[in-house]
Amino acid sequence: METTVYFNSACSKCRTTQAILNERGVDADYVRYLEQTPSRADLERVMALLRIDDPRQMMRTGEAVYKELGLGAEDVDRDRLLDAMTQHPILIERPIVIRGERAVIARPAERVLELFDHEAAQ
Secondary structure: OOEEEEOOOOOHHHHHHHHHHHHOOOOOEEEOOOOOOOOHHHHHHHHHHHOOOOHHHHEOOOOHHHHHOOOOOOOOOHHHHHHHHHHOHHHEOOOEEEEOOEEEEOOOHHHHHHHHHHHHHO
Protein backbone atom coordinates (compact mmCIF):
# COMPACT_ATOMS: atom_id res chain seq x y z
CA MET A 1 0.00 0.00 0.00
CA GLU A 2 1.31 3.43 -0.92
CA THR A 3 2.60 5.50 2.00
CA THR A 4 3.44 9.21 1.91
CA VAL A 5 5.00 11.22 4.72
CA TYR A 6 5.05 15.02 4.96
CA PHE A 7 8.58 15.20 6.26
CA ASN A 8 11.11 17.65 7.69
CA SER A 9 14.53 16.08 8.28
CA ALA A 10 15.25 18.63 11.04
CA CYS A 11 12.28 17.30 13.05
CA SER A 12 13.01 14.53 15.56
CA LYS A 13 9.41 13.25 15.39
CA CYS A 14 9.75 12.94 11.60
CA ARG A 15 12.99 10.99 11.96
CA THR A 16 11.45 8.73 14.61
CA THR A 17 8.44 8.10 12.37
CA GLN A 18 10.79 7.28 9.50
CA ALA A 19 12.62 4.78 11.73
CA ILE A 20 9.32 3.11 12.70
CA LEU A 21 8.34 2.79 9.04
CA ASN A 22 11.79 1.44 8.15
CA GLU A 23 11.52 -1.18 10.92
CA ARG A 24 8.24 -2.32 9.37
CA GLY A 25 9.81 -2.47 5.92
CA VAL A 26 7.58 0.30 4.58
CA ASP A 27 8.93 2.01 1.48
CA ALA A 28 7.43 5.48 1.89
CA ASP A 29 7.54 8.57 -0.29
CA TYR A 30 8.97 11.36 1.88
CA VAL A 31 7.64 14.74 0.77
CA ARG A 32 9.87 17.52 2.01
CA TYR A 33 6.93 19.86 2.25
CA LEU A 34 9.05 22.93 3.10
CA GLU A 35 10.63 22.58 -0.37
CA GLN A 36 7.71 20.96 -2.24
CA THR A 37 4.83 22.97 -0.84
CA PRO A 38 1.53 21.08 -1.00
CA SER A 39 -1.20 22.71 -3.05
CA ARG A 40 -4.51 23.82 -1.62
CA ALA A 41 -6.06 20.68 -3.14
CA ASP A 42 -3.40 18.52 -1.46
CA LEU A 43 -4.18 20.09 1.92
CA GLU A 44 -7.93 19.60 1.42
CA ARG A 45 -7.31 15.91 0.60
CA VAL A 46 -5.12 15.48 3.69
CA MET A 47 -7.80 17.08 5.87
CA ALA A 48 -10.37 14.65 4.48
CA LEU A 49 -8.06 11.68 5.15
CA LEU A 50 -7.43 12.96 8.69
CA ARG A 51 -11.19 13.38 9.07
CA ILE A 52 -10.89 16.96 10.27
CA ASP A 53 -12.78 20.12 9.30
CA ASP A 54 -10.70 22.81 10.98
CA PRO A 55 -7.31 23.45 9.31
CA ARG A 56 -5.94 24.51 12.70
CA GLN A 57 -5.98 20.83 13.68
CA MET A 58 -3.08 20.29 11.27
CA MET A 59 -1.31 23.59 11.86
CA ARG A 60 1.69 24.50 13.97
CA THR A 61 -0.05 27.24 15.92
CA GLY A 62 3.08 27.99 17.95
CA GLU A 63 5.02 29.22 14.91
CA ALA A 64 5.84 32.92 14.89
CA VAL A 65 4.26 33.39 11.45
CA TYR A 66 0.94 32.05 12.82
CA LYS A 67 0.87 34.90 15.32
CA GLU A 68 2.27 37.47 12.86
CA LEU A 69 -0.54 36.72 10.40
CA GLY A 70 -3.17 36.90 13.15
CA LEU A 71 -4.42 33.39 12.35
CA GLY A 72 -5.53 32.71 15.91
CA ALA A 73 -8.41 35.16 15.73
CA GLU A 74 -11.86 33.56 15.80
CA ASP A 75 -12.97 35.35 12.62
CA VAL A 76 -10.19 33.81 10.49
CA ASP A 77 -11.94 31.51 8.04
CA ARG A 78 -10.93 28.16 6.65
CA ASP A 79 -9.86 29.62 3.30
CA ARG A 80 -7.45 32.05 4.90
CA LEU A 81 -5.92 29.28 7.03
CA LEU A 82 -5.41 26.99 4.02
CA ASP A 83 -3.95 29.85 1.98
CA ALA A 84 -1.55 30.63 4.82
CA MET A 85 -0.34 27.01 4.84
CA THR A 86 0.36 27.07 1.11
CA GLN A 87 2.21 30.38 1.42
CA HIS A 88 4.01 29.43 4.66
CA PRO A 89 4.42 25.63 4.72
CA ILE A 90 6.21 25.85 8.09
CA LEU A 91 2.65 26.12 9.44
CA ILE A 92 1.85 22.53 8.42
CA GLU A 93 2.08 20.11 11.34
CA ARG A 94 4.53 17.27 10.92
CA PRO A 95 4.87 14.48 10.29
CA ILE A 96 1.65 13.63 8.50
CA VAL A 97 1.58 10.03 7.30
CA ILE A 98 -0.84 8.99 4.57
CA ARG A 99 -1.40 5.30 3.87
CA GLY A 100 -4.09 4.38 1.41
CA GLU A 101 -7.22 6.29 2.32
CA ARG A 102 -6.22 7.12 5.89
CA ALA A 103 -3.83 9.57 7.50
CA VAL A 104 -2.49 10.45 10.94
CA ILE A 105 -0.46 13.25 12.39
CA ALA A 106 2.32 11.19 13.97
CA ARG A 107 2.65 13.13 17.22
CA PRO A 108 3.79 11.18 19.05
CA ALA A 109 5.57 9.24 16.31
CA GLU A 110 4.03 5.96 17.47
CA ARG A 111 0.66 7.17 16.18
CA VAL A 112 1.82 5.99 12.76
CA LEU A 113 1.14 2.46 14.00
CA GLU A 114 -2.59 3.27 14.02
CA LEU A 115 -2.52 3.01 10.23
CA PHE A 116 -1.23 -0.55 10.46
CA ASP A 117 -3.50 -1.54 13.37
CA HIS A 118 -6.44 -0.46 11.21
CA GLU A 119 -5.20 -2.64 8.32
CA ALA A 120 -4.80 -5.65 10.60
CA ALA A 121 -8.37 -5.23 11.87
CA GLN A 122 -9.83 -5.44 8.38
